[in-house]
Amino acid sequence: MNKPVEAQASTLSGAEAVVEMLKAHGVEVVFGLCGDTSLPLYDALYRMESLKHVLTRDERHAGYMADGYARVTGKVGVCEGPSGGGATYILPGLVEANESSVPILAINTDVSVSSRNRFTLTELDQRALMKPLTKWNAVLDRAADIPRTFRAAFEAMTTGRPGSAHIALPFDVQNGPVERSEVWADPTLGAFPSRRVAPDPFSIELAAKLLRGAKNPLFICGGGVVLSGAEAELVSLAEKISAPVATTVSGKGSIDERCAHSVGVVGSNGGTPATRAVVDAADVIVFVGCRAGSVTTERWRHPAPGRTRIIHIDVDPVVPGTNYKVDVPIVADAKLALAALEEAVNTREGDLSFVDARKREKFEAFDALAASTETPIRPERVVAALDRLLGKDAIVVADPGTPCPYFSAYYLVKGTGRRFFSNRAHGALGYALAASVGAHIGRPAVKTVSVMGDGSFGMCVGELETVVRLKLPITFIVISNAVYGWIKAGQKSGYGQRYFSVDFGVTDHARVADAFGVRSFRVTEPDRLDGVLKEALSHGGPTLVDVVCQPLHEAKAPVSEWVA
Numbered sequence: 113m114n115k116p117v118e119a120q121a122s123t124l125s126g127a128e129a130v131v132e133m134l135k136a137h138g139v140e141v142v143f144g145l146c147g148d149t150s151l152p153l154y155d156a157l158y159r160m161e162s163l164k165h166v167l168t169r170d171e172r173h174a175g176y177m178a179d180g181y182a183r184v185t186g187k188v189g190v191c192e193g194p195s196g197g198g199a200t201y202i203l204p205g206l207v208e209a210n211e212s213s214v215p216i217l218a219i220n221t222d223v224s225v226s227s228r229n230r231f232t233l234t235e236l237d238q239r240a241l242m243k244p245l246t247k248w249n250a251v252l253d254r255a256a257d258i259p260r261t262f263r264a265a266f267e268a269m270t271t272g273r274p275g276s277a278h279i280a281l282p283f284d285v286q287n288g289p290v291e292r293s294e295v296w297a298d299p300t301l302g303a304f305p306s307r308r309v310a311p312d313p314f315s316i317e318l319a320a321k322l323l324r325g326a327k328n329p330l331f332i333c334g335g336g337v338v339l340s341g342a343e344a345e346l347v348s349l350a351e352k353i354s355a356p357v358a359t360t361v362s363g364k365g366s367i368d369e370r371c372a373h374s375v376g377v378v379g380s381n382g383g384t385p386a387t388r389a390v391v392d393a394a395d396v397i398v399f400v401g402c403r404a405g406s407v408t409t410e411r412w413r414h415p416a417p418g419r420t421r422i423i424h425i426d427v428d429p430v431v432p433g434t435n436y437k438v439d440v441p442i443v444a445d446a447k448l449a450l451a452a453l454e455e456a457v458n459t460r461e462g463d464l465s466f467v468d469a470r471k472r473e474k475f476e477a478f479d480a481l482a483a484s485t486e487t488p489i490r491p492e493r494v495v496a497a498l499d500r501l502l503g504k505d506a507i508v509v510a511d512p513g514t515p516c517p518y519f520s521a522y523y524l525v526k527g528t529g530r531r532f533f534s535n536r537a538h539g540a541l542g543y544a545l546a547a548s549v550g551a552h553i554g555r556p557a558v559k560t561v562s563v564m565g566d567g568s569f570g571m572c573v574g575e576l577e578t579v580v581r582l583k584l585p586i587t588f589i590v591i592s593n594a595v596y597g598w599i600k601a602g603q604k605s606g607y608g609q610r611y612f613s614v615d616f617g618v619t620d621h622a623r624v625a626d627a628f629g630v631r632s633f634r635v636t637e638p639d640r641l642d643g644v645l646k647e648a649l650s651h652g653g654p655t656l657v658d659v660v661c662q663p664l665h666e667a668k669a670p671v672s673e674w675v676a
């Protein structure tokens with residue numbers, strides 16, 4: 113076996129240089145899983161004792177943990193895994209983070225450079241595999257390139273539209289020499305957004321002019337507002353021109369959802385007919401850090417193309433004009449653009465009573481369902497209970513299926529910043545458990561709750577061992593209905609109730625979790641729900657509440673129609 117070079121005063125081994133480069137960028141924790149090709153890296157982590165390592169039970173979840181960590185800390189999340197299967201398994205985390213504009217770095221160790229192209233066990237083309245799915249990637253060929261490669265990766269991840277990066281680190285490269293003097297970094301590149309881009313004053317003036325003539329202006333905010341930390345600027349601007357603020361699912365946290373200006377979530381995964389009415393009534397829409405994608409716009413029908421003037425603020429120059437004819441594109445960091453716009457606009461008196469009336473309509477329908485004493489339990493009851501019981505700083509992570517649309521629509525984020533998130537780029541089931549681990553490690557002082565369907569539970573359950581080993585006081589809620597409910601609801605609404613291959617068997621998730629050592633509860637009766645949730649949320653260790661719920665296709669759900 114290739115052994116590390118004898119460390120000289122002026123050199124480090126490649127593996128040591130990797131650890132030093134991570135530290136130099138402000139990294140404190142790495143999520144990952146060991147393998148043969150990772151032995152030098154693990155030895156460096158052991159000897160240097162400077163980074164916390166969270167051992168995960170598969171690399172997919174290491175990626176999701178890094179993602180959850182990055183979302184709540186504003187710092188780059190780092191994950192690692194070995195060659196071969198370690199690379200293919202880490203990929204889903206990188207893809208989700210990249211498309212969600214969340215900077216995570218994955219390091220996969222690799223077969224030695226000297227063993228390439230010789231049918232070496234676990235060899236695969238990591239460069240080709242990662243290239244289309246990350247913002248930036250590299251395969252190292254020699255140890256001397258480690259410092260500049262890591263600097264380039266951090267710069268790519270945190271400047272412009274943030275995204276994920278991948279570095280393949282061959283076994284022999286980990287053992288080669290790196291000059292100590294080369295090991296340096298700009299630590300500001302370890303957090304995002306770094307190197308903010310200011311707006312063109314001319315575009316700001318045009319946007320201000322358009323807003324001056326608007327009768328019903330509306331902001332639709334995507335994840336970019338929270339990513340940029342632009343919440344305060346957004347609120348001052350919205351207040352100055354008396355404009356309502358709607359968000360996408362990822363945009364939750366842009367504005368306190370209890371305030372008069374907040375509309376709530378719009379679109380086909382958390383929007384309702386009432387929030388759609390607010391979009392349809394707008395004559396000028398300002399998209400902020402939002403790609404105006406299929407879900408937010410209900411397949412580009414709300415707003416209806418051509419009926420609304422559009423101002424589009426995004427740091428990615430590709431975004432404005434991709435989905436709507438844009439009147440004023442502003443390519444800039446959201447915080448800087450909103451601050452500049454606030455200076456340029458005149459104060460405007462507006463009437464928010466229309467928004468208030470729509471919100472009342474939406475919550476009247478919801479409150480009636482949330483008070484239902486039906487069994488199986490209505491999912492609305494679970495949302496309402498958590499809305500009541502959780503402190504305003506709590507972080508809720510929701511999986512696709514029932515959790516994402518229901519919590520997006522009816523769980524109110526009380527305050528601004530990252531307090532609710534879901535994996536909205538690819539919506540892979542089984543994200544929330546691991547992402548909540550990353551979120552808790554990133555922000556341990558607040559309560560973290562992860563809500564998943566039973567389809568998701570089946571895709572992530574192994575990671576409960578990690579949670580128990582680390583004694584993380586996270587509460588997991590399983591919306592249990594023995595069906596891939598969201599899809600079955602689609603078969604009901606669009607395919608004449610021809611239900612096909614969407615039902616699976618009943619699992620007692622509480623007993624499964626109990627076997628891992630999680631304090632667990634199973635709730636079948638609505639009147640027990642509050643008491644059990646209170647007990648679970650206040651317990652000092654990991655807890656799981658399995659709530660036997662009505663499946664979506666049976667519940668007349670007050671979320672928007674199902675749109676693929």
Ligand SMILES: Cc1ncc(C[n+]2csc(CCOP(=O)(O)OP(=O)(O)O)c2C)c(N)n1
Pocket residue numbers: 512513514515538539540541564565566567568569591593595596597598599663664
């Ligand atoms: C990895 C993955 N495979 C398939 C899907 C397609 N999909 C979207 S929602 C859904 C059903 C979710 O079922 P469950 O987690 O039980 O939640 P429910 O809808 O029943 O509340 C499926 C299969 C997906 N989102 N992710």
